[in-house]
Amino acid sequence: MLKLSRALRSYSRHQLLEVVSSTKVEVAGFSTATNNYSAKGYNNNYNSSDRIFAPYSVYKGKAAFSLSPCLPTFTKLDSGALVVERRGSIMMSFMHAIGEHKYDWEKRQRFALSATEVGSLIAIGPQDSCEFFHDPSMKSSNAGQVRKNLSIKPHSNGYFVSLNVVNIVLNTKDSFSVPVTTAEFAVMKTACSFALPHIMGWDRLTNQQMQSNGTVGFQSKTNPQILDLEWDK
Amino acid sequence: MLKLSRALRSYSRHQLLEVVSSTKVEVAGFSTATNNYSAKGYNNNYNSSDRIFAPYSVYKGKAAFSLSPCLPTFTKLDSGALVVERRGSIMMSFMHAIGEHKYDWEKRQRFALSATEVGSLIAIGPQDSCEFFHDPSMKSSNAGQVRKNLSIKPHSNGYFVSLNVVNIVLNTKDSFSVPVTTAEFAVMKTACSFALPHIMGWDRLTNQQMQSNGTVGFQSKTNPQILDLEWDK
Amino acid sequence: MLKLSRALRSYSRHQLLEVVSSTKVEVAGFSTATNNYSAKGYNNNYNSSDRIFAPYSVYKGKAAFSLSPCLPTFTKLDSGALVVERRGSIMMSFMHAIGEHKYDWEKRQRFALSATEVGSLIAIGPQDSCEFFHDPSMKSSNAGQVRKNLSIKPHSNGYFVSLNVVNIVLNTKDSFSVPVTTAEFAVMKTACSFALPHIMGWDRLTNQQMQSNGTVGFQSKTNPQILDLEWDK
Amino acid sequence: MLKLSRALRSYSRHQLLEVVSSTKVEVAGFSTATNNYSAKGYNNNYNSSDRIFAPYSVYKGKAAFSLSPCLPTFTKLDSGALVVERRGSIMMSFMHAIGEHKYDWEKRQRFALSATEVGSLIAIGPQDSCEFFHDPSMKSSNAGQVRKNLSIKPHSNGYFVSLNVVNIVLNTKDSFSVPVTTAEFAVMKTACSFALPHIMGWDRLTNQQMQSNGTVGFQSKTNPQILDLEWDK
Numbered sequence: 001m002l003k004l005s006r007a008l009r010s011y012s013r014h015q016l017l018e019v020v021s022s023t024k025v026e027v028a029g030f031s032t033a034t035n036n037y038s039a040k041g042y043n044n045n046y047n048s049s050d051r052i053f054a055p056y057s058v059y060k061g062k063a064a065f066s067l068s069p070c071l072p073t074f075t076k077l078d079s080g081a082l083v084v085e086r087r088g089s090i091m092m093s094f095m096h097a098i099g100e101h102k103y104d105w106e107k108r109q110r111f112a113l114s115a116t117e118v119g120s121l122i123a124i125g126p127q128d129s130c131e132f133f134h135d136p137s138m139k140s141s142n143a144g145q146v147r148k149n150l151s152i153k154p155h156s157n158g159y160f161v162s163l164n165v166v167n168i169v170l171n172t173k174d175s176f177s178v179p180v181t182t183a184e185f186a187v188m189k190t191a192c193s194f195a196l197p198h199i200m201g202w203d204r205l206t207n208q209q210m211q212s213n214g215t216v217g218f219q220s221k222t223n224p225q226i227l228d229l230e231w232d233k
Numbered sequence: 234m235l236k237l238s239r240a241l242r243s244y245s246r247h248q249l250l251e252v253v254s255s256t257k258v259e260v261a262g263f264s265t266a267t268n269n270y271s272a273k274g275y276n277n278n279y280n281s282s283d284r285i286f287a288p289y290s291v292y293k294g295k296a297a298f299s300l301s302p303c304l305p306t307f308t309k310l311d312s313g314a315l316v317v318e319r320r321g322s323i324m325m326s327f328m329h330a331i332g333e334h335k336y337d338w339e340k341r342q343r344f345a346l347s348a349t350e351v352g353s354l355i356a357i358g359p360q361d362s363c364e365f366f367h368d369p370s371m372k373s374s375n376a377g378q379v380r381k382n383l384s385i386k387p388h389s390n391g392y393f394v395s396l397n398v399v400n401i402v403l404n405t406k407d408s409f410s411v412p413v414t415t416a417e418f419a420v421m422k423t424a425c426s427f428a429l430p431h432i433m434g435w436d437r438l439t440n441q442q443m444q445s446n447g448t449v450g451f452q453s454k455t456n457p458q459i460l461d462l463e464w465d466k
Numbered sequence: 467m468l469k470l471s472r473a474l475r476s477y478s479r480h481q482l483l484e485v486v487s488s489t490k491v492e493v494a495g496f497s498t499a500t501n502n503y504s505a506k507g508y509n510n511n512y513n514s515s516d517r518i519f520a521p522y523s524v525y526k527g528k529a530a531f532s533l534s535p536c537l538p539t540f541t542k543l544d545s546g547a548l549v550v551e552r553r554g555s556i557m558m559s560f561m562h563a564i565g566e567h568k569y570d571w572e573k574r575q576r577f578a579l580s581a582t583e584v585g586s587l588i589a590i591g592p593q594d595s596c597e598f599f600h601d602p603s604m605k606s607s608n609a610g611q612v613r614k615n616l617s618i619k620p621h622s623n624g625y626f627v628s629l630n631v632v633n634i635v636l637n638t639k640d641s642f643s644v645p646v647t648t649a650e651f652a653v654m655k656t657a658c659s660f661a662l663p664h665i666m667g668w669d670r671l672t673n674q675q676m677q678s679n680g681t682v683g684f685q686s687k688t689n690p691q692i693l694d695l696e697w698d699k
Numbered sequence: 700m701l702k703l704s705r706a707l708r709s710y711s712r713h714q715l716l717e718v719v720s721s722t723k724v725e726v727a728g729f730s731t732a733t734n735n736y737s738a739k740g741y742n743n744n745y746n747s748s749d750r751i752f753a754p755y756s757v758y759k760g761k762a763a764f765s766l767s768p769c770l771p772t773f774t775k776l777d778s779g780a781l782v783v784e785r786r787g788s789i790m791m792s793f794m795h796a797i798g799e800h801k802y803d804w805e806k807r808q809r810f811a812l813s814a815t816e817v818g819s820l821i822a823i824g825p826q827d828s829c830e831f832f833h834d835p836s837m838k839s840s841n842a843g844q845v846r847k848n849l850s851i852k853p854h855s856n857g858y859f860v861s862l863n864v865v866n867i868v869l870n871t872k873d874s875f876s877v878p879v880t881t882a883e884f885a886v887m888k889t890a891c892s893f894a895l896p897h898i899m900g901w902d903r904l905t906n907q908q909m910q911s912n913g914t915v916g917f918q919s920k921t922n923p924q925i926l927d928l929e930w931d932k
Contacts, residue, residue, distance in 0.1 A: 051780040054771065054900030056814065069904050072287070081284040115289070116416050123419035130416075183815050183829075186822035187895065194896040196420065197427040198905035201287030205302050206431035305520065314517040348522065349649050356652035363649075429653065430660040434520030438535050439664035538753065547750040581755065582882050589885035596882075662886065663893040667753030671768050672897035 055093075056191055058161075058184050063176040064103050065094045065161060067188060069195040070112070074204075088199025090118055090192055092150070094163045094176040109165050109174055111150050115200050118192050121152065129153040145169050158182045288326075289424055291394075291417050296409040297336050298327045298394060300421060302428040303345070307437075321432025323351055323425055325383070327396045327409040342398050342407055344383050348433050351425050354385065362386040378402050391415045521559075522657055524627075524650050529642040530569050531560045531627060533654060535661040536578070540670075554665025556584055556658055558616070560629045560642040575631050575640055577616050581666050584658050587618065595619040611635050624648045754792075755890055757860075757883050762875040763802050764793045764860060766887060768894040769811070773903075787898025789817055789891055791849070793862045793875040808864050808873055810849050814899050817891050820851065828852040844868050857881045 055066035068091050075085035089112040095103035111134065113121065120130045131151040137143050149164045162177040180188070197203055288299035301324050308318035322345040328336035344367065346354065353363045367381040382397045395410040413421070430436055521532035534557050541551035555578040561569035577600065579587065586596045600614040615630045628643040646654070663669055754765035767790050774784035788811040794802035810833065812820065819829045833847040848863045861876040879887070896902055 051778075052773070052900070052903045053780060053782045054904060056899055056901075069901060071905065074285070079284075081286060083286045115420055116414075119418075119420035119423070120416035122423060123415050181815075182822050183819035185818075187814050187818035187899075190818070190821060190892050190895050191899060191901055193423050195901060195905060196423050200289055200420075200424060201285070202289075202302060202424055202428060203905065204285045205287060206304065206428060206436065307518070312517075314519060316519045348653050349647075352651075352653035352656070353649035355656060356648050426656050429656050433522055433653075433657060434518070435522075435535060435657055435661060437518045438520060439537065439661060439669065540751070545750075547752060549752045581886050582880075585884075585886035585889070586882035588889060589881050659889055662889050666755055666886075666890060667751070668755075668768060668890055668894060670751045671753060672770065672894060672902065 056187060058178055058180055059101070059103070060097075060178050062097050063094060063178050064097065065092055065163075065176065065178050067092055067191065069199055071198060072201045074201070082204075084201050087114065088201065089113055089115075090195060090199065092163070094178070096176065107174075109148075109163055109176065111148055111163055113150075113192075115196060118196050118199070122189055122193055122196070124152060124159075127154050155179065159185055289420060291411055291413055292334070292336070293330075293411050295330050296327060296411050297330065298325055298396075298409070298411050300325055300424065302432055304431060305434045307434070315437075317434050320347065321434065322346055322348075323428060323432065325396070327411070329409065340407075342381075342396055342409065344381055344396055346383075346425075348429060351429050351432070355422055355426055355429070357385060357392075360387050362392075388412065391418055522653060524644055524646055525567070525569070526563075526644050528563050529560060529644050530563065531558055531629075531642070531644050533558055533657065535665055537664060538667045540667070548670075550667050553580065554667065555579055555581075556661060556665065558629070560644070562642065573640075575614075575629055575642065577614055577629055579616075579658075581662060584662050584665070588655055588659055588662070590618060590625075593620050621645065624651055755886060757877055757879055758800070758802070759796075759877050761796050762793060762877050763796065764791055764862075764875065764877050766791055766890065768898055770897060771900045773900070781903075783900050786813065787900065788812055788814075789894060789898065791862070793877070795875065806873075808847075808862055808875065810847055810862055812849075812891075814895060817895050817898070821888055821892055821895070823851060823858075826853050854878065858884055 053068070055068040057064060057066035070089045070091050072084045072088040073086045074082040076082055092111045092113060093108050094111070095105055095108045098104045111132075113132075117132050120132070124130055129152055131149065134148040134150075135143060136146050136148070145168050147164075147166045147168075149166075151160075151162050151164075153160045153162070158179065158181040160177055161180050162175070164176075165172075165174040167173075197206075286301070288301040290297060290299040303322050303324050305317045305321035306319045307315040309315055325344045325346060326341050327344070328338055328341045331337045344365075346365075350365050353365070357363055362385055364382065364384040367383075368376060369379050369381070370376045378401050380397075380399045380401075382399075384393075384395050384397075386393045386395070391412065391414040393410055394413050395408070397409075398405075398407040400406075430439075519534070521534040523530060523532035536555045536557050538550045538554035539552040540548040542548055558577045558579060559574050560577070561571055561574045564570045577598075579598075583598050586598070590596055595618055597615065597617040600616075601609060602612045602614070603609050611634050613630075613632045613634075615632075617626075617628045617630075619626045619628070624645065624647045626643055627646050628641070630642075631638075631640040633639075663672075752767070754767040756763060756765035769788045769790050771783045771787040772785040773781040775781055791810045791812060792807050793810070794804055794807045797803045810831075812831075816831050819831070823829055828851055830848065830850040833849075834842060835845050835847070836842045844867050846863075846865045846867075848865075850859075850861050850863075852859045852861070857878065857880040859876055860879050861874070863875075864871075864873040866872075896905075
């Protein structure tokens with residue numbers, strides 16, 4: 001039991017370590033976006049909240065992983081409509097332990113859960129398991145060179161979350177396995193259920209009126225009704 | 234398993250295809266509203282976020298469908314109160330496959346799930362099934378000419394989501410059946426549970442203070458209490 | 467099945483009828499608040515979104531009821547802190563049918579579900595039932611004169627939601643019983659789960675930063691930590 | 700049953716008592732933050748909504764407790780990125796009854812539930828129990844002097860929520876035990892599920908675009924895709 005509270009304590013230091021590393025790490029993704037942003041003259045759209053880090057992390061003796069939602073991006077069509085360009089995901093990052101409360105971020109491996117893969121995680125029962133395969137080079141000449149395999153398997157008191165990465169060219173294999181308690185998995189399910197509509201972009205649809213500074217959109221009584229639309233065939 | 238990741242990959246192209254088609258398609262509904270908007274002089278209320286497209290789509294070999302929430306519209310009474318004019322819904326659009334990763338949007342069929350029908354979808358158990366019937370011309374002289382029938386039926390590894398549209402006048406019958414995995418159905422349930430309060434308009438009620446730019450509404454201690462209201466008989 | 471779609475259709479008319487009545491009805495509560503508002507010089511705080519009506523209604527042959535969330539009100543202490551003054555609730559309004567698709571709003575009866583009573587509704591299982599008693603004059607000289615009793619009882623295909631109001635002085639008894647389908651009850655559960663944190667005022671706590679126009683609040687590294695607070699004894 | 704409604708009534712008075720006390724109590728945490736705020740010149744960021752009190756309280760004969768979410772704080776890195784500095788929690792405050800509807804706030808004891816401990820509470824089944832240990836002086840020279848132990852144990856009609864605080868130095872032991880009904884526990888589960896993503900800071904990630912005043916962020920087609928990021932190895 002004391003182990004639990006000790007873990008809780010040590011989290012705060014991990015948290016900071018982890019997050020500072022994240023900023024280096026994420027830059028590849030996030031601030032490139034920012035640069036294109038400015039490049040395309042949307043600099044005034046940019047605000048610092050575009051780089052907030054609040055991963056949920058599970059630290060265990062041999063390895064650790066963290067979860068963080070990645071929002072979809074939208075692109076503008078000539079019609080002025082905004083459409084999802086890049087789908088959102090829940091990014092998982094796995095690290096090996098390299099000492100007490102130390103984890104090797106430089107050699108971490110990532111796995112981006114799609115909306116449907118998040119659905120599997122949310123729907124998984126106490127005795128169920130699920131497994132996902134990603135091939136980075138899918139449909140390119142390099143197809144099959146790197147294989148990633150994420151599995152979630154039940155154990156006595158929760159699940160094992162494991163990632164295997166095989167690189168045929170470099171002839172390397174990297175494996176992570178993190179035991180997750182029922183409580184930690186409940187956090188993952190609740191947080192992913194919360195994030196799912198956001199990575200799908202549905203929060204944009206449902207918050208349209210709130211975005212227009214609280215102006216309430218209403219329409220003329222003569223509008224075709226959605227039901228008529230459906231039925232206008 | 235590789236099939237899964239391949240599907241994931243190909244989604245991004247579908248997504249774009251689908252969405253671009255959507256913009257044409259939706260215009261019937263959305264930009265008519267926009268026109269009335271301007272016509273009624275609310276042009277300044279209009280913002281581009283009024284046309285965001287982020288459907289959740291399930292693509293299978295013979296057919297596909299997508300889900301997208303449609304928010305309710307409000308109308309202003311002489312009293313200044315805003316009341317729901319047109320109820321929201323979850324719009325389902327079904328398409329036939331016309332080639333590899335190609336779906337016929339021109340001949341798609343739509344079915345608008347009401348709040349209560351969304352309730353059925355959310356409440357459905359692993360072995361349950363549900364079925365809805367819509368008649369576009371309900372209560373008009375054309376009643377019974379077109380019949381739409383949406384069914385959700387369990388199979389070994391998820392559900393079959395099927396739509397049948399019968400047109401007695403044109404003597405046509407159009408059928409779609411899409412197998413949905415447990416994971417895809419979990420996404421549908423989670424996304425529809427998220428969207429339900431929004432299509433009911435309850436997010437408006439609960440976000441009133443947030444809409445008034447963060448001003449916190451408070452009232453005099455002498456206010457009649459809701460309990461007194463209930464009991465003032 | 468056709469009955470279902472017919473009901474759906476007729477909803478839209480009911481909706482309007484109901485809501486227009488509501489505006490008359492609610493004025494007792496809402497615009498009194500508004501008057502005090504102006505009286506206390508907060509008129510500029512007032513915005514029309516303070517009177518939005520989007521009840522969820524279940525209409526059946528003999529009676530109907532609707533659900534609508536009522537937000538808590540806050541009062542300002544000398545310290546400047548805002549505290550909940552009047553707790554929120556889910557207001558239920560019951561009406562008798564007085565004709566086809568006609569319901570008697572003048573003689574409706576109301577029952578305000580507290581957060582804990584909403585908890586009962588959310589937690590109720592397929593075979594469970596629950597019952598609540600309210601006494602409007604509780605602890606006054608009139609205690610016991612009027613008794614309200616709301617019950618939710620399972621039946622083959624959902625629940626019976628019933629309200630009894632007994633007035634000993636007037637020697638009257640008013641009873642409503644509305645059969646609710648599993649689908650309609652799923653909407654009630656989902657909508658009430660969504661509304662619960664809002665009627666508790668927890669959305670205020672969690673949306674504080676969003677209210678401050680997106681400015682992200684952060685603090686000095688020398689702040690006492692919450693854990694220290696907890697443990698500072 | 701009448702006892703229930705009486706309790707409901709008396710809540711409103713308790714609520715006020717409790718909350719006014721809270722303002723004294725919380726000041727230690729909250730307005731210190733505010734002072735640093737000004738000290739660091741972020742005074743203009745400060746708004747009164749930073750001190751809103753809306754705890755959920757369960758009052759019973761011998762003791763009571765209340766739940767209130769505490770949001771995480773963020774700190775700015777040189778890179779401009781915002782990272783979680785102090786994790787959020789659900790703060791539980793326990794009080795002994797000192798008279799009818801009177802509770803001793805001065806001698807209350809607090810226990811801050813971490814995200815993972817909230818996960819335990821959410822995941823707990825009807826017959827399950829869970830227990831948490833906190834040591835305020837963990838890893839300091841005072842380690843082991845004060846022990847806090849929170850337990851949730853099932854009973855016929857809900858759970859017992861108990862807190863024990865042992866101080867070896869002062870040779871004191873303080874115990875609280877509050878019976879919680881199924882309905883009250885359902886409120887706790889629903890409210891904690893709502894609050895969890897907020898105490899994790901995930902609402903910040905998912906509300907980034909909404910914070911930028913409704914401006915929709917989009918990026919150039921030439922952006923590295925998240926999938927490529929994952930796969931760029």
